[in-house]
Amino acid sequence: MDSKIIVALDYETEAEALSLVDQIDPSLCRLKVGKEMFTSLGIHFVKQLHERKFDVFLDLKYHDIPNTVARAVRSAADLGVWMVDLHASGGLAMMEEAKKILEPYGKDAPLLIAVTVLTSMEDLDLLQIGINASPLEQVIRLSHLAQRAGLDGVVCSPQEVEILRKNLGQDFKLVTPGIRPIGSEFGDQRRVMTPAAAVRSGSDYLVIGRPITQAENPAEVLRSINASLQNS
Numbered sequence: 001m002d003s004k005i006i007v008a009l010d011y012e013t014e015a016e017a018l019s020l021v022d023q024i025d026p027s028l029c030r031l032k033v034g035k036e037m038f039t040s041l042g043i044h045f046v047k048q049l050h051e052r053k054f055d056v057f058l059d060l061k062y063h064d065i066p067n068t069v070a071r072a073v074r075s076a077a078d079l080g081v082w083m084v085d086l087h088a089s090g091g092l093a094m095m096e097e098a099k100k101i102l103e104p105y106g107k108d109a110p111l112l113i114a115v116t117v118l119t120s121m122e123d124l125d126l127l128q129i130g131i132n133a134s135p136l137e138q139v140i141r142l143s144h145l146a147q148r149a150g151l152d153g154v155v156c157s158p159q160e161v162e163i164l165r166k167n168l169g170q171d172f173k174l175v176t177p178g179i180r181p182i183g184s185e186f187g188d189q190r191r192v193m194t195p196a197a198a199v200r201s202g203s204d205y206l207v208i209g210r211p212i213t214q215a216e217n218p219a220e221v222l223r224s225i226n227a228s229l230q231n232s
């Protein structure tokens with residue numbers, strides 16, 4: 001099975017994360033390492049996941065001058081991650097330089113995707129940082145920019161997937177956090193959807209953290225979400 005689920009391993013300790021990882025199989029999901037675990041554990045942790053044959057999405061959301069971001073992306077490629085991301089709001093030149101530095105890696109290059117508008121943000125949040133556009137308008141604008149830079153896809157809310165798919169084609173990867181199974185708490189997420197609805201809308205990958213990681217039996221919840229996607 002090639003699961004669409006990417007589990008966001010947002011844990012305080014390596015032991016907690018590995019206790020889940022060691023109960024599951026790479027056919028059930030890919031794994032996302034974000035700022036919390038990478039800051040405390042670094043590449044050693046990513047290597048442990050690779051040793052267990054999991055594909056790793058390194059979610060550090062780079063945002064800096066083009067040279068700095070491109071070099072960070074190259075380090076991610078050298079680490080052998082499956083996917084890596086940057087913020088589209090860093091601009092076209094930054095995204096182009098990051099894409100260019102991956103050319104020597106050919107088919108071994110990681111997927112390079114751009115974060116558009118964080119799924120925790122709504123209209124007011126954008127207004128407060130000087131963006132007078134709805135999240136949807138801004139996501140569309142930044143997704144077109146990412147595609148123009150040659151990136152492989154974007155991170156967006158599942159609520160934006162249908163329209164992006166029509167505009168950007170079948171091959172452009174749409175990676176969606178903001179996934180909340182019925183009955184689970186939204187927490188800080190705002191632009192959300194259930195796993196099955198996200199898949200029906202056309203999401204390529206569903207990033208799911210707390211609904212799995214904070215569950216009493218995370219491995220069981222992962223299995224049941226996978227099962228719910230079989231008929232979507």
Ligand SMILES: O=c1ccn([C@@H]2O[C@H](COP(=O)(O)O)[C@@H](O)[C@H]2O)c(=O)[nH]1
Pocket residue numbers: 008010034115117118119120155156177178179187189207208209210211
């Ligand atoms: O727009 C974005 C971009 C990234 N994320 C990350 O996804 C997970 C979601 O975790 P949940 O616990 O399911 O909310 C988390 O690691 C975020 O850093 C996002 O949520 N939204």
